[in-house]
Amino acid sequence: MTGSPQKPRPRVTAPQPSNNADLWIIGILFPILVVGSWLGWQVYERATSQAKLPPKADRGLIDNLAGVFRPAEAIETKTEVPPVVIVPPKPTVEPIVVVPPKVVEEPLPPMALQPYPFTGPDLRDPQRLATLLKDTKARTFDGKWESHSDRVKYGLYPALTGASKNDGVRRFDGLWQSPYFALGMTQYAFIQRVTPATLRSFITQEETLPFLQELMADSALMEKFLANIKAEDDAGEAIKVWSKLVADDSKELKGKYVNLQLAVAFVFDRRFSFRRARDPKGESFTVNPLERYRYFRDNAQRQRLETDIKRLEPYELVWVVSAEATAEEMEWALKENDLKRLKLATTDQKNDWSEAYPMINYRMDFVTGAKPSKAPPGKKAYKPLAESFTRGTLEEIHEVGGICMDQSHFGTTAARAYGIPAASVGGDGNRGGHAWFAYMMPTHQWNMGNSFHPFSEPRNLPGTGRYADGYANGHTRDPQTGKGIGEFEVQLTGDPQRRMSEHYPKSLRLRFAAKVFQGNKDQEGQLECLQFSTQVAKMSLDAWLETAACLEAMDKKISYDRWREFVKSWRSAFHTFDEDRRWLDMIKYADDLAEKHVWTDPKMTPEQVYMECKNSYNQFMSEKKRLRGQTFDKTRYDLIVVSIERTGRQLAKDKSAKGQENLFFFMRQGLKDNLEHLPTFRSLLDNFYLAVKGNATLELSFLREIRRLYQNEMSDTGNDVFRMKTVLGLIDTMQPYFDKCNQPDMKKEFERDKAKIQKELDKLKKQ
Numbered sequence: 001m002t003g004s005p006q007k008p009r010p011r012v013t014a015p016q017p018s019n020n021a022d023l024w025i026i027g028i029l030f031p032i033l034v035v036g037s038w039l040g041w042q043v044y045e046r047a048t049s050q051a052k053l054p055p056k057a058d059r060g061l062i063d064n065l066a067g068v069f070r071p072a073e074a075i076e077t078k079t080e081v082p083p084v085v086i087v088p089p090k091p092t093v094e095p096i097v098v099v100p101p102k103v104v105e106e107p108l109p110p111m112a113l114q115p116y117p118f119t120g121p122d123l124r125d126p127q128r129l130a131t132l133l134k135d136t137k138a139r140t141f142d143g144k145w146e147s148h149s150d151r152v153k154y155g156l157y158p159a160l161t162g163a164s165k166n167d168g169v170r171r172f173d174g175l176w177q178s179p180y181f182a183l184g185m186t187q188y189a190f191i192q193r194v195t196p197a198t199l200r201s202f203i204t205q206e207e208t209l210p211f212l213q214e215l216m217a218d219s220a221l222m223e224k225f226l227a228n229i230k231a232e233d234d235a236g237e238a239i240k241v242w243s244k245l246v247a248d249d250s251k252e253l254k255g256k257y258v259n260l261q262l263a264v265a266f267v268f269d270r271r272f273s274f275r276r277a278r279d280p281k282g283e284s285f286t287v288n289p290l291e292r293y294r295y296f297r298d299n300a301q302r303q304r305l306e307t308d309i310k311r312l313e314p315y316e317l318v319w320v321v322s323a324e325a326t327a328e329e330m331e332w333a334l335k336e337n338d339l340k341r342l343k344l345a346t347t348d349q350k351n352d353w354s355e356a357y358p359m360i361n362y363r364m365d366f367v368t369g370a371k372p373s374k375a376p377p378g379k380k381a382y383k384p385l386a387e388s389f390t391r392g393t394l395e396e397i398h399e400v401g402g403i404c405m406d407q408s409h410f411g412t413t414a415a416r417a418y419g420i421p422a423a424s425v426g427g428d429g430n431r432g433g434h435a436w437f438a439y440m441m442p443t444h445q446w447n448m449g450n451s452f453h454p455f456s457e458p459r460n461l462p463g464t465g466r467y468a469d470g471y472a473n474g475h476t477r478d479p480q481t482g483k484g485i486g487e488f489e490v491q492l493t494g495d496p497q498r499r500m501s502e503h504y505p506k507s508l509r510l511r512f513a514a515k516v517f518q519g520n521k522d523q524e525g526q527l528e529c530l531q532f533s534t535q536v537a538k539m540s541l542d543a544w545l546e547t548a549a550c551l552e553a554m555d556k557k558i559s560y561d562r563w564r565e566f567v568k569s570w571r572s573a574f575h576t577f578d579e580d581r582r583w584l585d586m587i588k589y590a591d592d593l594a595e596k597h598v599w600t601d602p603k604m605t606p607e608q609v610y611m612e613c614k615n616s617y618n619q620f621m622s623e624k625k626r627l628r629g630q631t632f633d634k635t636r637y638d639l640i641v642v643s644i645e646r647t648g649r650q651l652a653k654d655k656s657a658k659g660q661e662n663l664f665f666f667m668r669q670g671l672k673d674n675l676e677h678l679p680t681f682r683s684l685l686d687n688f689y690l691a692v693k694g695n696a697t698l699e700l701s702f703l704r705e706i707r708r709l710y711q712n713e714m715s716d717t718g719n720d721v722f723r724m725k726t727v728l729g730l731i732d733t734m735q736p737y738f739d740k741c742n743q744p745d746m747k748k749e750f751e752r753d754k755a756k757i758q759k760e761l762d763k764l765k766k767q
Helices: 021-048 061-069 120-124 128-144 146-163 165-170 181-196 196-206 209-215 219-228 236-247 259-267 289-301 314-322 327-334 394-400 404-417 487-492 504-519 523-536 543-555 560-573 584-597 604-628 637-651 659-675 678-692 696-713 721-740 744-766
Strands: 273-275 285-288 422-430 432-440 475-477 484-486
Touching: 120 128, 120 181, 120 744, 128 146, 128 181, 128 209, 146 181, 146 285, 146 696, 165 523, 181 504, 196 209, 196 236, 209 219, 209 236, 219 314, 219 475, 219 504, 236 259, 236 289, 236 432, 236 487, 236 584, 259 289, 259 314, 273 744, 289 314, 289 327, 289 504, 289 744, 314 404, 314 422, 327 394, 327 487, 394 404, 404 422, 422 487, 422 678, 432 721, 475 487, 484 487, 504 523, 504 543, 504 659, 523 543, 523 604, 543 584, 560 584, 584 678, 604 637, 637 659, 637 678, 659 696, 678 696, 696 721, 696 744, 721 744
Parallel strands: none
Antiparallel strands: 273 285, 422 432, 422 475, 475 484
């Protein structure tokens, strides 16, 4: 091969790095970045999410770094939480000193500041309910109930205001179908009633705290608690008692006697003590709530009671568990044959529980001081009063007998021992003070022995010891509060609507909503809810009183016309215009409000106000005339007295001579209209005297009038010991007026009558 030789082709190879420095840099930085990111994330999580860091001595590197970025922890103050939604202006922040919460071992969720959402999809989100339950449990440890309450309150408000107003009383029904909403509503009402301070006190009470946690996770239990608690009750003590009763139940009995537990808790939230009226030593007995609960629970399990107490409501059972007797006395009652034969009935029949009253033989010698009468067959010979009693127990009263107060006590306490709601009732009439009793029938309505049948009770109910002549007004003591109340308040609990979900329970939920509106400073929303509550439970006295209080709190925002409409609605709800079903006490309630808020209208003339007063008086008087001639006098003389006094106050505003004269004639007519009832006559004397005081001519006319009425209508006492004692009391009331009017000679006539009556009484003692 010829020619020039070919040059060799150059060899292509990959460029070689000058050194390995880049690889080393990447290999070192990458792990550092990973570790740094992880460390930063852990510090962030500890600083923002963990409720509480460990003590400094136990902290590691991450906790120490988190402590640098974490804000200092502070004790919660009572600060209004700023809502996210649009709400009325927040109240001024006023921090208070709060007892530091107990340090607990378990970690607590963070205290977020946002309101709980109760609108839209959140109502059906199970995670929302779980969060509320978790936060509630945390609050039982740290005591931050003010903030918790605010979060619930501000969250509920948009849900309530967003409900359609076209649905009226049913506007919130859909919301209540959500367990999450139901829990929020009942929790807010519960916290407001029990108070954050009381809830905080349970932090250190290890026996009660677990029960509180269960209670605040159960909307139905909280609702039942709130439906039956009263303003005078000590909520904290009631919860403590309740927790002990729950702990005493065996596993098989859990949840069976909730109503009984609540009744005991509300009656025994304060020390429950009593003295026997016939105990010569006057010994005081204190009842243990656990002992009382066991008595009724265990006897119910053994079916020894006359009622099924599991079917009675707490507001009924308070009239059972409040028996003023020892466990031994009540056990005696369960074994006594005379009581075992009695049965609850709704009509007049043999062996009805009304027979517990006359079962105690009346001892007239206890009244007159005379020698004891002969004892009935089967009884021991009677001894004088001073020797008759050694302890004053039910057994002794049954054996020895007694007077009306003993009959009333025996009938009431024996009925309660058998699980029957019963009340001891007293009143004043033409024969002086008297006591009888009342009991609840199987229909959940009461036999008051007063011939008043507002809920279509049978007409032939047996009597319960009430006299027929002027004893239509009875009083008793509320066992839950210890306060005296009118018997009409007991009879109202027999309203059939009270046990219907569409009425009283719905009314209560509307009142819960009213509290949320009140907490958000929305008075009109609060008032609207309360007015709805009176519409669904027309005879709920609590609902009407709360509505009246709301109207009064709104003060000048409420016009005279709105007050007038409210009073009219109140009258209508209680049938004050229906002669057969009217609740006469409600006329008084309505007039009380009208006197304060309607009759003060400048547009009303004195004559118009007087006619309004006179209309109520005429209603009471027409009631008396309508009932005249019946076997039982249902005339409410006590309300007649109130009506006369109210009318007199209006007439007294006219200070002229003519005005005083008009007042004199009205008071005189009031006395004449009701002179057949001695307590009414006695009650009106002072008002009559004040109407004439300072006018010598009218004072003399006043004295002559009361003397004339007394001599013509009241001086004849016959052989009735009780009438004699009542007339003696009337004379003692009248005599000072003759001294005040400087007429000693007229007074002497009454002194002679008094001596004559006393002489007759002394004769009876010698018999």
